[in-house]
Amino acid sequence: MAHMEKTDRPMNKLKKDETTTGPSPVSVTRTISSPARKYRAKPLSKQDVISNESLHFWRKKYEDMIHYVRESGVSVEDADDDEVIRLLAEWNGNVKDAVLNGEKGRAWRKENLPIxxxxxxxxxxxxxxxxxxxxxxxxAICYYRVKFHNPRQFAPLQSVKAVVYLYEEMRAEGRLRGAEEICVVVDRTDAKSANMDIEFMKLLYTMLKESYPARGELFLVLGVNFIFRKIWENLVSVFLDAKSRSATHLLKDKKELLDFIEEGELVEWLGGKLPYTFVPPLDE
Structure with missing residues (x-):
C-alpha cells in the first residue's frame, strides 16, 4: 500500500479543495471498498491507514468530526490523529457515533487510568x-481461562480492569505489534456453569469498543457446546453490534484455534508449542 502523504498542517486546518470525498473508510485492520466486500485481516500501521487513495476521505471525515464537536459542545478536540482515525474506523465513518462513543471511552480512561x-x-x-x-x-493474544473465574468473588469491572492493566503494561513495554490490537481467546476448557459471567463479557466488549477503538478485533470462544451456543446467541450476541458479532468465532475444539494461531504461537495447554508457566504476581 502506498505511503502516507506528508503535510505539516493540522488535519483540521487543510484547504477546502483537499477535503473532497474519497473511497470508503479504511479501518486499522480492514480495507473496505463497499459494504459487500469482506475485510482482509491484516494489522496496519497509521501510515497504511492514511494511504494516498483514502487520504482525502479521512481528511474530510476528520473535518466533519471537528465541526460536529464544535457544534455539539463535546470536548474531544484534543484527541490525536491516531485516536480520531481509530474512532472513525470503529464506527464505520459515522461521525456522530464516533464522537459520542469516543467521549465515553475517554471519560472511562480518565476515570480509571492508570490502574x-x-x-x-x-x-x-x-x-x-x-x-x-x-x-x-x-x-497479541489475551487468554481468558474461564475455569479460574468466580463471578461471586470478582465484579465485572474488576475483571475488565485486570485485562486493561495487562494490556497497558504490554503497551508500555513495547510488546504490542503493529496497530496494538489484541485477540481474546475465551478458554472454556473444564469450565462449569458457576464460572460463567455474561455481564463481564458484555462489559469487556463495550470497554474495548469505546475505550480502545479498532484494537479488540478478534474474539475466539473455545469449548462451545450446544447449550453454551444457545446461551451466547440469546444473552450475548443480541447485545453486540454487527462488527463485534462478525469478529467473534465460536469454536468446538482446540484444533480450530490453528485456523487463527500458528502452532508455535499457541500455548501448550491448548495443544500448541508455546511454553508458558503461570507465575503468580508477588505482593507489592
Missing part, C-alpha cells in the same frame, strides 16, 4: 488472564 497494581492484584493472582504469543496477523 493501581494493588487494585487488580487479587484478580491477576487467579491466573485467569494471560497474555502470551501472537495470532497469524500479529495481534
Amino acid at each position: 493501581p497494581r494493588a487494585e487488580v492484584l487479587p484478580t491477576l493472582k487467579t491466573g485467569k488472564f494471560v497474555f502470551a504469543g501472537y495470532d497469524k496477523v500479529g495481534r
Whole structure:
C-alpha cells in the first residue's frame, strides 16, 4: 500500500479543495471498498491507514468530526490523529457515533487510568488472564481461562480492569505489534456453569469498543457446546453490534484455534508449542 502523504498542517486546518470525498473508510485492520466486500485481516500501521487513495476521505471525515464537536459542545478536540482515525474506523465513518462513543471511552480512561497494581492484584493472582504469543496477523493474544473465574468473588469491572492493566503494561513495554490490537481467546476448557459471567463479557466488549477503538478485533470462544451456543446467541450476541458479532468465532475444539494461531504461537495447554508457566504476581 502506498505511503502516507506528508503535510505539516493540522488535519483540521487543510484547504477546502483537499477535503473532497474519497473511497470508503479504511479501518486499522480492514480495507473496505463497499459494504459487500469482506475485510482482509491484516494489522496496519497509521501510515497504511492514511494511504494516498483514502487520504482525502479521512481528511474530510476528520473535518466533519471537528465541526460536529464544535457544534455539539463535546470536548474531544484534543484527541490525536491516531485516536480520531481509530474512532472513525470503529464506527464505520459515522461521525456522530464516533464522537459520542469516543467521549465515553475517554471519560472511562480518565476515570480509571492508570490502574493501581494493588487494585487488580487479587484478580491477576487467579491466573485467569494471560497474555502470551501472537495470532497469524500479529495481534497479541489475551487468554481468558474461564475455569479460574468466580463471578461471586470478582465484579465485572474488576475483571475488565485486570485485562486493561495487562494490556497497558504490554503497551508500555513495547510488546504490542503493529496497530496494538489484541485477540481474546475465551478458554472454556473444564469450565462449569458457576464460572460463567455474561455481564463481564458484555462489559469487556463495550470497554474495548469505546475505550480502545479498532484494537479488540478478534474474539475466539473455545469449548462451545450446544447449550453454551444457545446461551451466547440469546444473552450475548443480541447485545453486540454487527462488527463485534462478525469478529467473534465460536469454536468446538482446540484444533480450530490453528485456523487463527500458528502452532508455535499457541500455548501448550491448548495443544500448541508455546511454553508458558503461570507465575503468580508477588505482593507489592
